[in-house]
Amino acid sequence: MPAVTRWLPASGILAAVALALTGLISPPPPLAGAPAADIATYYLNHRAGLEIESVADGIGAMLLVVFAAVFHSRIRTMPSMTAFVGAAILAACVLVQVAAFHALAFRPNPDPTRAALLNDLQSFTFQVATFPTILFLGAAAAAFFGTRTLPNWVGFLAATAAALQVVAWISFFAPSGILAAGGLLDIVSFAALLAWLVVCSIVMLVQARTVESPAA
Numbered sequence: 001m002p003a004v005t006r007w008l009p010a011s012g013i014l015a016a017v018a019l020a021l022t023g024l025i026s027p028p029p030p031l032a033g034a035p036a037a038d039i040a041t042y043y044l045n046h047r048a049g050l051e052i053e054s055v056a057d058g059i060g061a062m063l064l065v066v067f068a069a070v071f072h073s074r075i076r077t078m079p080s081m082t083a084f085v086g087a088a089i090l091a092a093c094v095l096v097q098v099a100a101f102h103a104l105a106f107r108p109n110p111d112p113t114r115a116a117l118l119n120d121l122q123s124f125t126f127q128v129a130t131f132p133t134i135l136f137l138g139a140a141a142a143a144f145f146g147t148r149t150l151p152n153w154v155g156f157l158a159a160t161a162a163a164l165q166v167v168a169w170i171s172f173f174a175p176s177g178i179l180a181a182g183g184l185l186d187i188v189s190f191a192a193l194l195a196w197l198v199v200c201s202i203v204m205l206v207q208a209r210t211v212e213s214p215a216a
Helices: 001-008 010-020 037-047 049-073 078-106 110-127 130-144 152-173 185-211
Strands: none
Touching: 001 110, 001 185, 010 049, 037 049, 037 110, 049 078, 049 130, 049 185, 078 110, 078 130, 110 130, 110 185, 130 152, 130 185, 152 185
16 A cells, blocks of 8 residues: 555544643643633633644544544444544534633633633533544444454454443533543543554554565
8 A cells, every 4th residue: 555545544643642632731621610710710821721732632633533534444344434423523522622722712811701601611512522432432343343354352442442431421410520521530531532542543553564564
């Protein structure tokens, strides 16, 4: 395969890195339901970092779609197509979250009430992204089984990451605290998604290199 095509699976690694910058450049935002004054102060103090994170998240969302397209082109089944659709919906959710982030970071002195609403919007958008993420990971897991294109153990990792997303649903019923939207469960399940992207990308890259290697 052409050199450019062979390296396209690396889009998953790049997407994971870009999306992981959320909370690394700046500390995580206040949870949904936090006092309005605290939210306004947070966005005022971390304006520059949040604007950088917004750009990184937008790039990460686009790279996620590229990775899903490459994944589907490698397997070419209905589950892999479903995974691609799930990734596209997930990317749309990320972009909505980015818009809320940027709207808050753009104004140097955000109104506390408006800041609270937008912060809750970005938190709950992150939470709602659980649904397309389960679709993406679950369909990806199903795509591995019944085909020898990629090793099944990577599919089991995708299924595990999808299961963590299901557990994270508890945040729908927690109005505040570490279990609320954007809290501990959401962070762990999001980290599992990023870890799977990296692992699957590496496996696809290694496999592509093996296929291109001349026979002994």
